[in-house]
Amino acid sequence: MMGYARDLVCRECRARYPLEPRYVCERCFGPLEVSYDYTAIRERLHPERIAMRPPSMYRYRELLPLEEDEEPVDLGVGYTPLLHAPRLGKLLGMEHLYLKCDTTNPTHSFKDRVVSVAVTKARTFGFEAVACASTGNLANAVAAHAARGGMKAFIFVPSGLERPKMLTTGIYRPVVVEVEGTYDDVNRLCAELAEEYRWAFVNVNLRPYYSEGAKTLAFEVAEQLGWRAPDHVIVPVASGNLLVKIHKGFEELTGLGLIPPHPIRFHGAQPEGCAPVARAFAAHADTVMPVRPSTIAKSLAIGNPADGVYVLSIVRKTGGIVEMAGEEEIVEGIRLLAETEGIFTETAGGVTVAVLRRLASQGLIDPEEVVVAYITGMGLKTLEAVEGVVEAPIRIPPSLRAFEESVLSRVPGNLAGTLGDR
Secondary structure (H helix, E strand, O other), X not given: OOOOEEEXXXXXXXXXXXXXXXXXXXXXXXXXXXXXXXXXXXXXXXXXXXXXXXXOHHHHHHHOOOOOOOOOOOOOOOOOOEEEOHHHHHHHOOOEEEEEEHHHOOXXXXXXXHHHHHHHHHHHOOOOEEXXXXXXXXXXXXXXXXXXXXXXXXXXXXXXXXXXXXXXXXXXXXXXXXXXXXXXXXXXXXXXXXXXXXXEEOOOOOHHHHHHHHHHHHHHHHHHXXXXXXXXEEEEXXXXXXHHHHHHHHHHHHHOOOOOOOOOEEEEEEEHHHOXXXXXXXXXXXXXXXXXXXXXXXXXXXXXXXXXXXXXXXXXHXXXXXXXXXXXXXXXXXXXHHHHHOOOEOHHHHHHHHHHHHHHHOOOOOOOOEEEEEEOEEHHHHHHHOOOOXXXXXXXXXXXXXXXXXXXXXXXXXXXXXXXXX
């Protein structure tokens, strides 16, 4: 049976194409995205019906490019926690700070959302193999979902990725190809391979379907806030697709009447060592000049972001900013989130927290406004980023005296006294 997706439409010239493995407009070479029958969706989708469904990203399936009887390749993705962050919020002067924590997804990043949709469509379109160009998190997600769907996976990565990400990709036994060069070099190679081989490259020939999975990060936040929009969102920017699709998700909910109209200021976060969109924003430019990445935030190290100009448009239209964070700020952001809220994020999350801190210091967020920061991946994937800053254990012999002399002497007085009284 047909679902609610109707066709592919070019973002630039609005030319329309059938729902097939296609990602670029033949007329103007603009990117394609999925369009829907919103009239039919409005009649079917309402909060009460959604509340009765299982807690996963597919509770909003009418707004995803699936046929009615299409069974997703799913590992239990989505409906991740939206956590109130009172301690971090107090430090930054924000009463209503929330963290959308996608570290709890099956492979511990938001990429599970987009990949679950893409691998589902790959199977429906009759592909026997799935592939991707990845900076790490996508590799994990593609390898896992290909295994779940019984498909062969080919993973292409730039040289020098974090070892934990490589290990947690290899365990699923895909074919992993390390390409000498940057992510942008890998992406160009995959675009060529997509023309030569009948493989489903999730972020190339299946990109219109793949990218729709990111909208669920808007749907869940709105539902978890009680079917309303926040005042600010802070989103890490690599290709820019995540911010663009979160924006589309909130617009769809507003258009369907699921949330009341409300202005949301969109802010983008990039590492200083790979900040082409932030630099274009600061220069008031309409184009994004490619850069060669050099940053510990490897999951954001895309020097030629495909959706960079669309990020600029959305941020400017909504009154937000695109800001960058230095390497030390990224590490401090990771530590700050961990010690205040008990969440260990990867370097991309460190970028998000660092930029959130900058927004607060610049007075761009009112203390009473509702703020959502997207934490997109877990810290166990980027351990080397914090290896040099975490304190070593205090080593002592097994005696009470040694404990009191070596440990309690370093503990603040009141706490040490309390411990001694016990």
